[in-house]
Amino acid sequence: QVRLVQSGAEVKKPGSSVKVSCKNLDFTLTNSYITWVRQSPGHGLEWMGWINIYNRKTLFAQMFQDRVTMTTDSSTATVNMELSPLIFEDTAVYYCARGINWFDSWGQGTLVTVSS
């Protein structure tokens, strides 16, 4: 397992963007995938997509294809997920997790609230 620490809660307006970061405290994600998963209040888990930290390739769920960006910064061992433009339905807890077929380490989650 690795330690993943995410950035803090955000409150955003509809139409704006949000960037959630996921830092690997152990600097051990040199050849791994990071997957992003979200959970709307009272709902289940929703797969958003992944980024390969080594070659920066990405794959996104169709519903987020046009709105999500995933990047990685090897100097800070950080993976970022940006969602734009935000809609009310994007209010959720966003998790980063290591892996592609299964996820052995998870961040603590970041609450993003979209409110006017």
Next chain:
Amino acid sequence: QSALTQPASVSASPGQSITISCTAADSDIDSFQFVSWYQQHPDKAPKVLIFDVSERPSGVSSRFSGSKSGDTASLTISGLQAEDEADYYCFSYITTTAVLFGGGTKLTVL
């Protein structure tokens, strides 16, 4: 359309065993290979219990086991304990256009 269907809820008494099913849509059966299971307590991040259908990560209790038959994967919890009360999700990476979680099952320990 891809979907993984789980029962919304199950309940049992301490010490009993339960099985949670995860059924793939007909079109996904052949690719229903990489199934994993997660436990989530309220306001906590999910925790992996099973990967690759039946493999258990180190540190996970042997009370948790996984299996698959045809289009249905299953998670069995034996010797139920109070702390097993949580939500459970299956996950499968079927194809690059079909990567998804099941809808989740709420387990109540009576």
